[in-house]
Amino acid sequence: MTITTSPIRNGIDTAQMYGTLDAVKANPGLAPFEFRVRNQWIAGTHSRSTIHDFWGAGAEDASRETAFEVDASEPPVLLGHNEAPNPAEFLLHALAGCLTLTIVNVAAARKVTLTEVSSTLTGVLDARGALGLDDDYRNGFTQIRVTYKVKGEAPPEKLQEIVDRAQARSVVYDMVTNGVPVELQAEVG
Amino acid sequence: MTITTSPIRNGIDTAQMYGTLDAVKANPGLAPFEFRVRNQWIAGTHSRSTIHDFWGAGAEDASRETAFEVDASEPPVLLGHNEAPNPAEFLLHALAGCLTLTIVNVAAARKVTLTEVSSTLTGVLDARGALGLDDDYRNGFTQIRVTYKVKGEAPPEKLQEIVDRAQARSVVYDMVTNGVPVELQAEVG
Numbered sequence: 087m088t089i090t091t092s093p094i095r096n097g098i099d100t101a102q103m104y105g106t107l108d109a110v111k112a113n114p115g116l117a118p119f120e121f122r123v124r125n126q127w128i129a130g131t132h133s134r135s136t137i138h139d140f141w142g143a144g145a146e147d148a149s150r151e152t153a154f155e156v157d158a159s160e161p162p163v164l165l166g167h168n169e170a171p172n173p174a175e176f177l178l179h180a181l182a183g184c185l186t187l188t189i190v191n192v193a194a195a196r197k198v199t200l201t202e203v204s205s206t207l208t209g210v211l212d213a214r215g216a217l218g219l220d221d222d223y224r225n226g227f228t229q230i231r232v233t234y235k236v237k238g239e240a241p242p243e244k245l246q247e248i249v250d251r252a253q254a255r256s257v258v259y260d261m262v263t264n265g266v267p268v269e270l271q272a273e274v275g
Numbered sequence: 276m277t278i279t280t281s282p283i284r285n286g287i288d289t290a291q292m293y294g295t296l297d298a299v300k301a302n303p304g305l306a307p308f309e310f311r312v313r314n315q316w317i318a319g320t321h322s323r324s325t326i327h328d329f330w331g332a333g334a335e336d337a338s339r340e341t342a343f344e345v346d347a348s349e350p351p352v353l354l355g356h357n358e359a360p361n362p363a364e365f366l367l368h369a370l371a372g373c374l375t376l377t378i379v380n381v382a383a384a385r386k387v388t389l390t391e392v393s394s395t396l397t398g399v400l401d402a403r404g405a406l407g408l409d410d411d412y413r414n415g416f417t418q419i420r421v422t423y424k425v426k427g428e429a430p431p432e433k434l435q436e437i438v439d440r441a442q443a444r445s446v447v448y449d450m451v452t453n454g455v456p457v458e459l460q461a462e463v464g
Contacts, residue, residue, distance in 0.1 A: 087417070087455075091415070092413075093284070096318070097318035097319030097320075097321070098319050098320070098354055099354065100296075102354060103354060106352075106354075106406075107341075107406060109309040109403060109407070109409060111408060113330075113383050114403060116402075116403055117401045117402045117403045117406075117412075118399065118400075118402075118407075119399065119400050119401075120397055120398070120399045121361070121363050121364050121367060121397065121398050122393075122395065122396065123297055123364055123367035123368050123371055123396045124365075124393070124394070124395050124396075124399050125368070125371035125372065125375055125394045125395075125396070127375050127378075127389070127392035127393065127394050128281040128286065128390075129285070129286035129288070130286030130287050130376075130379065131286075131376040131379065131380070132286070133371065133372050133375040133376065134373070134374075135367075135368040135371055135372065137360040137364050137368065140350075140364075141412070142352055142402075143352045144321075144384055147350060147352060148364065149277055149350045149351065149357055150357055154359065154360045156345070156360065156365075156368050157434065158368065158371075158373075158375075159293045159372075159375070159376070159457075160373025160376065161329075161331075161336060161338045161339065161386060161421060162333070162338050163295075163331055163332045163336060164337070165287055165288065165291060165292060165380065165424045166376075168338055168339055169324040170391050171342065171343045171345065171369075172310070172341050172372075173369045173372040173373035173376070173447045174310050174314055174369070174373070174446050174447060174450075175310050175311075176328075176345075176347065176365055176369035176372065177327045177365075177366065177369040177447055177450060177451075178310060178312035178324075179312050179314070179324040179345050179347065179362075179365055179369075180311055180347070180362045180363070180365035180368075180369060180455070181329075181362070182314035182322065182324055182347075183285075183324065183347025183361075183365065184347075184350075184362035184363070185323065185459075186314055186322040186347075187319075187320040187321075187347070187348070187349065187355075187362070188314050188405075189316075189318065190316060190319065191320070191354065192292075194416075199318070201315035202316070203322075204316065205313070205314045205317075206312075206313050206314075207309065207311065207312045207313075207314070208309055208310065208311050209309070209310050210307065210308065210309045211308050211446065212306045212308075212309070212352065213299060213305075213306045213307075213308055213331075214299060214303060214306045214308055215449075216444050216446050216449075217295075217296060217299060217399075217444075218440075218444055219296070219299060219300060219306075223311075224449055224453070225320065225444055225445060225446045225448070225449035225450075226340075226446045226447065226449035226450035226453070226455060227450060227455045228455075228456075229455065229456050230455050230456070230457045230458070231457075231458050231460075232457060232458065232459040232460070233459075233460050233461075233462070234459070234460070234461040234462065235282075235461070235462045236462070236463045236464075237459055237463075237464065241464070242463045242464035243317060243401070244294075244462060244464055245411070245463035246463050247340070247460075248410060249400065249459075249461040249463065252284050253459055254407075255385070255405050255407055256414060257362065257363050257405050257415045257416075258311075258362045258363060258366055259413065259414070259415045259457065259459075260404075260414035260415035261366060261414055261415035261416060261451065261454075261455060262366075262450065262451075262454065262455055263448075263454050263455065263456070263457050264392065264413070264415070264454050265451065265452050265453050265454035266398070266416045266417075266418065266419050266451055266452065267417075267419070267452070268339065268370070268419045268420075268421060268448065269418065269419070269420050269421065269445075269449060270374075270421040270423070270428050270438075270442055271421070271423070272423040272425055272427070272434075272435060272438040273418075273422070273423065273424045274422075274423075274426075274431045274435050274438065275425075275426065275430070275431035275432035275434055
């Protein structure tokens with residue numbers, strides 16, 4: 087009898103995952119990534135980002151035949167027309183998407199099959215900051231709360247370890263909690 | 276001859292804008308906002324966020340008849356299938372969308388008509404961080420570069436002032452540069 091272990095777990099190709107780890111270990115020149123977003127104002131609070139090319143794994147990526155287009159705007163109470171989610175909601179989406187895929191990757195690496203990963207994120211702010219009415223309030227969220235539900239074929243302690251490891255390794259969690267230096271330049275007129 | 280000043284500038288209803296400012300000044304109870312995102316894992320690196328309700332301006336918002344659904348995933352080199360932009364790209368989109376609408380709002384408040392607001396954002400990271408191969412590298416971007424092109428019916432100095440003010444008041448710029456405390460809890464098993 088032959089026991090075959092499929093390299094696909096949780097939809098992740100674990101053979102590719104281990105191959106990537108070995109390749110980056112052997113050649114750190116594969117590690118730098120540059121992601122790019124181009125944004126165009128449409129009208130009012132409404133803008134559109136075009137997301138297509140990036141540099142990574144030692145080459146300009148060519149896997150995306152067409153660009154993604156993603157809009158952002160505001161609801162009427164914030165002077166928009168609900169053309170799309172607002173930027174603060176997109177930040178929560180970025181955080182959710184990153185934590186979720188990191189949980190799934192870590193579980194796949196640890197040979198744990200997951201059956202559910204769902205989450206609710208809330209961010210609270212006081213608009214007196216962004217409106218410039220009171221400097222005692224920051225512009226952004228004072229706090230983000232993230233609640234995950236994770237189910238899978240492993241004891242709760244193991245699932246909690248996976249969540250903890252994902253929290254320690256998530257790209258966007260790091261950025262949102264620790265901040266990133268931003269260099270902003272404008273060509274005006 | 277009657278000169279009529281339209282309250283709409285850059286697609287922003289400036290009468291509503293000033294009304295909002297006055298209302299929040301008079302009643303700070305209108306200032307708290309809570310935004311919410313619910314995310315569901317689909318398969319592999321692919322997840323979907325549902326963005327609908329929020330609290331703001333003293334009430335639960337009811338302006339969105341249907342929820343927005345936004346996916347996130349990864350390209351093949353990062354173990355996905357390009358089902359959607361990746362979370363780090365969504366963070367750049369959130370930053371772009373917020374800076375752009377803040378520029379447009381500030382210009383409207385200052386009676387400047389804009390004709391173009393476009394931007395390019397790049398974020399660089401070294402994957403040895405997120406892969407857990409070398410703790411000398413953080414998980415997220417080491418730096419984000421943002422380049423704006425802003426054109427409008429005002430001298431360059433005035434347009435630059437608008438960009439500077441938007442940078443100082445943007446909700447997502449604040450969060451990305453300064454970070455936000457995140458409380459993460461998981462229900463496992």
